[in-house]
Amino acid sequence: MTALVIAEHDNNELKVSTQNTISAASKLDGDIHVLVAGSECNSVAEEAATCEGVTKVLYVDSKEYENFLAENIANLIKNVSGDYSSILAPATTNGKNYMPRVAALLDVAQISDISSVESEDTFQRPIYAGNCIATVQASDSKKVITVRTTAFDAAAKGSNSAEILKLEELNDAGISEFIKEELAKSDRPELTAAEVVISGGRGMQNGDNFTLLEGIADKLGAAIGASRAAVDSGFVPNDYQVGQTGKIVAPNLYIAVGISGAIQHLAGMKDSKVIVAINKDEDAPIFQVADYGLVADLFTALPEMESKI
Amino acid sequence: MKILVPIKRVVDYNVKVRPKADESGVDLNNVKMAINPFCEIAVEEAVRLKEAGSATEIIAVTVGAENAQEQLRTALALGADRAILVETDLEVEPLGISKVLKAIVEKESPNLIIMGKQAIDGDNNQTGQMLAALMNYPQATFASELKIEGEKAVVTREVDGGLQTISINLPAVVTSDLRLNEPRYASLPNIMKAKQKPLEVIKSDDLGVDLNPRISTLKVSHPPEREAGIIVESVDQLVEKLKNEAKVIS
Ligand SMILES: Cc1cc2nc3c(=O)[nH]c(=O)nc-3n(C[C@H](O)[C@H](O)[C@H](O)COP(=O)(O)OP(=O)(O)OC[C@H]3O[C@@H](n4cnc5c(N)ncnc54)[C@H](O)[C@@H]3O)c2cc1C
Ligand SMILES: Nc1ncnc2c1ncn2[C@@H]1O[C@H](COP(=O)(O)O)[C@@H](O)[C@H]1O
Secondary structure (H helix, E strand, C coil): CEEEEEEEECCCCCCCCHHHHHHHHCCCCCCCEEEEEECHHHHHHHHHCCCCCEEEEEEEEHHHHHHCCCCHHHHHHHHHCCCCCCEEHHHHHHHHHHHHHHHHCCCEEEEEEEECCCCCCCCEECCCCCEEEEEEEEECCCEEEEHHHHHHCCECCCCCEEEEEEEEECCCCCCCCEEEEEEEECCCCCCCCCCCCEEEEEHHCCCHHHHHHHHHHHHHHCCEEHHHHHHCCCCCHHEEEECCCCEEECCEEEEEEECCCCHHHHCCCCCEEEEEEECCCCCHHHHCCCCEEEEEHHHHHHHHHHHHH | CEEEEECCCCECCCCCCCCCCCCCCCCCCCEEEEEEEEHHHHHHHHHHHHHCCCCCEEEECCCCCCCCHHHHHHHHCCCCCCEEEECCCCCCCHHHHHHHHHHHHHHHCCCCEEEEEECCCCCCCCHHHHHHHHHCCCCCEEEEEEEEECEEEEEEEEHHHHHHHEEEEEEEEECCCCHHHCCCCHHHHHHHHHHCCEEEEEEEEHHCCCCCCCEEECCCCCCCCCCCCECCCCHHHHHHHHCCCCCCCC
């Protein structure tokens, strides 16, 4: 029984979400191989080989994997899937994009967004925006799984030196083409991996007011997130959205500012260790999940907080 | 250009569902049902393409029980031209749904399939990608912008780091994200007109597709409850609690 973990990376660095996924794979009995597919990403393969629990790295280096187009990556994964009993990827936008394609090519079901491994074939996963937890058992002989990264600690890195096997697998499906990417550049920690997250909602009123959050984020080393309403209103870019249909976060400290606490937002942050809510409406549902609630106008509370931390 | 829009009947997004007392499933007694919000966005996008002259016909399709006709009527009221219900009383998984949709695609030969990125009940986020794989079509998931350029579609996608733009050959599958558009409300005259639009019912058995479940749900339980917190009186008290009680800031 061997599990294959598909590495998430940017051709330069391995993403922590890969380590979370390795850790989920380690809950299944057996060896763990990691597939690193990309372009000029030798350093990523080397990094993956140092992750605890990994016994082999499959490394495929070619232009057509550079931008992780689903058509090319899915064909590749199908071709190397041979004897693996399970294939796991993080439930990032990449993993969510290519993994169901892999599952369909293999004619097996996908188990999405698992939050716990109960046994070889049984998993837990949140459904209905996390209002219910389903325990599901998969009957396919090959399990195709995406992993909720916040539910699994990152496997340690740096201690191991697994074998790296270079493969020549060319799979340009020729039906899709990468044009461009506009990726936000930020010195802040990544939202899904940050220890502290401070998020703003519609109550922030506009994008400029997010500077009020930045001051606090600077002091706490926090990532900045947002509700859907703040993203839809154009205050901040789409990649800030926390929630059922955005990013899932579970930091040590989550501070929700001017966010009402709709089911869909709670779905993305209610596993945080400590939740703080700042809202001027004492009846806002966010207070029902907050460890510490402050009923206040954010425009006075935030500057005061920044000066006192 | 012909567009196929697969839609799903789901619990309304405002409903907070709970597990049944015996944990055998989700308690769906008397809850309000609706068209999955992402599917509504997909229908709207198709209608806009038709209004812009790029599309000629929009077909809404769903796989579900008889009462899913209500959501097909919603799609018709929003501007779809005709609808297909593939009727089954089974709870079909995304793989099975995508196989049914493949049969419909082969029958209707649409140039473009627009669907939701995710159904908000099972939160699977699979069906579009699976259909694309089965058809060997390209896919553009999580779309926030869609442009038809001749035999290709240029799609901007919402990805973890920001936005990505790709070009895909038609026919293709596109799945909608929240920012693709803001769906209109169906007007009363359009709701009335929708009642006259054609709605074909096909029995799933007649398609000869394997719908057997691959996954069984052993139980559905409550998520861990959070303990009730406290309301602090001031910013000072908040900062004090975070430092000394929760010890999450220093
Ligand atoms: C299919 C679907 C998917 C969705 N996915 C997501 C998702 O992934 N993430 C998500 O967040 N939402 C999602 N939503 C949207 C969700 O239902 C809510 O609409 C959204 O979360 C509301 O955002 P908000 O709390 O910022 O805005 P509102 O609900 O408008 O709340 C604003 C809050 O700010 C407070 N406020 C205003 N001014 C001040 C002030 N001066 N000081 C202090 N407080 C103030 C108000 O009291 C209010 O509570 C989704 C919805 C649908 C239908
Ligand atoms: N029963 C169904 N009938 C038709 N389309 C469906 C059905 N289930 C899911 N879909 C489509 O697939 C999308 C993603 O659903 P899912 O993969 O279940 O998250 C939905 O937004 C619909 O467009």
